[in-house]
Amino acid sequence: MSDLDYFSPMANDFNLLTSSQAAGLLEVHESSVKRWTNEGALRPIKTKGGHRRIALTSLIEFARNERPDATLLKLAPFEADVARVALAARERNDFGPMAGLIVRLCDTHPPGYLIRAFRYLESACGVPLTRCFDLGVAEAMRRIGKEWTEGLRSVAREHRFTQKILDCLYGLRASEMEMSIPTAPMAVVGCAETSYHEIGAMFVRLALEAAGWQVCYLGSNVPYAELGLIQAELKARLVAVSFVPPCGNADAKRCMATLAAGYRPERPFSIAMGGGGLDPESLDLMRKPFLGAKVWKSTEALQAWAKSQIRSRPD
Numbered sequence: 039m040s041d042l043d044y045f046s047p048m049a050n051d052f053n054l055l056t057s058s059q060a061a062g063l064l065e066v067h068e069s070s071v072k073r074w075t076n077e078g079a080l081r082p083i084k085t086k087g088g089h090r091r092i093a094l095t096s097l098i099e100f101a102r103n104e105r106p107d108a109t110l111l112k113l114a115p116f117e118a119d120v121a122r123v124a125l126a127a128r129e130r131n132d133f134g135p136m137a138g139l140i141v142r143l144c145d146t147h148p149p150g151y152l153i154r155a156f157r158y159l160e161s162a163c164g165v166p167l168t169r170c171f172d173l174g175v176a177e178a179m180r181r182i183g184k185e186w187t188e189g190l191r192s193v194a195r196e197h198r199f200t201q202k203i204l205d206c207l208y209g210l211r212a213s214e215m216e217m218s219i220p221t222a223p224m225a226v227v228g229c230a231e232t233s234y235h236e237i238g239a240m241f242v243r244l245a246l247e248a249a250g251w252q253v254c255y256l257g258s259n260v261p262y263a264e265l266g267l268i269q270a271e272l273k274a275r276l277v278a279v280s281f282v283p284p285c286g287n288a289d290a291k292r293c294m295a296t297l298a299a300g301y302r303p304e305r306p307f308s309i310a311m312g313g314g315g316l317d318p319e320s321l322d323l324m325r326k327p328f329l330g331a332k333v334w335k336s337t338e339a340l341q342a343w344a345k346s347q348i349r350s351r352p353d
């Protein structure tokens with residue numbers, strides 16, 4: 039056999055990487071990977087189709103010896119899992135592996151691991167944090183809910199999981215969010231009245247803060263009338279409310295009606311609603327008197343809008 043081993047392409051579910059994928063995972067230029075393979079420091083494998091590929095395991099081994107500062111290594115012992123999660127998310131928009139890893143990590147490790155994994159996915163692999171929330175964390179939460187419903191997960195283990203997700207969200211926030219600019223637009227964010235499902239509202243809080251907004255975060259179970267009072271007091275441009283089941287369209291209607299009743303035209307604002315409890319097709323949006331009212335399908339979409347608002351503001 040030549041210096042290239044042979045490998046079946048059937049085994050290639052991100053176990054075998056192109057040099058561009060390998061470079062992305064180690065945060066180096068593709069030319070570096072090609073140089074390492076030419077020099078023999080990194081041994082490629084030849085597929086039956088004649089393509090040169092790098093085994094994920096070899097890449098990690100190489101990094102341990104030659105690139106000990108690579109961020110991927112800081113995710114040990116989950117380097118290979120995180121690499122596969124990153125590639126599935128980025129190249130196939132498949133967040134199932136991410137949800138699986140979130141469940142495993144939270145069940146067995148402190149939340150710091152998850153924080154590091156999200157940071158890596160965002161900065162090294164270009165998977166936005168909001169997309170990790172919308173598609174990865176929300177799916178992990180659904181799996182936890184299903185396990186609980188089927189009697190496969192005790193209440194305490196569900197609570198432990200949820201608290202770790204919240205710890206992770208607070209941790210992600212702590213590193214950069216306390217620096218908001220006083221002139222930045224203000225949003226009031228909270229959960230629907232009676233709702234103790236807080237994670238969706240936390241996603242929104244982080245998404246808006248990362249978009250450059252100031253956020254007044256009110257947490258769970260916020261009386262709608264008081265949402266309006268705080269909005270007026272702070273002259274907030276946006277009120278964002280999360281409706282997770284059992285809250286649904288009827289609650290959203292009540293929320294809009296209450297906010298409309300207390301609306302002060304000299305302190306205008308938009309309403310953003312979201313969460314798995316809403317059925318946007320059958321919800322009659324009360325567009326007036328608000329600047330706008332919308333049910334958002336994802337925090338990523340809301341964040342894109344929030345960024346556009348910052349860009350279009352006069353200095």
Ligand code: B12
Pocket residue numbers: 171172173175176179180181182183184187200232233234235236237238239241242278279280281282283284285310311312313314315334335336337340
């Ligand atoms: C964790 C959890 C809890 C925790 C919450 C802890 C906490 N601090 O948040 C606790 C233990 C308190 C809890 C309590 C209850 N829960 Co619970 N819970 C869950 C679980 C497992 C996860 C919920 C969650 O965080 N999901 C993530 C959310 C946020 O995802 P999402 O709604 O799809 O939202 C997505 C987007 O829409 C967006 N988003 C959300 N909000 C917003 C807002 C805006 C503006 C935008 C832009 C986007 C956005 O973010 C998400 C990602 O994209 C779910 C299981 C599941 N299937 O979801 C059950 C679940 C929601 N709970 C359920 C129930 C029944 C309850 C209780 C009634 C149980 C009881 N008998 O006491 C109580 C109700 C408490 C209350 N009054 O709110 C049911 C609801 C069933 C139904 N259809 O009515 C579920 C579905 C479990 C089940 N399979 O039966 N729960």
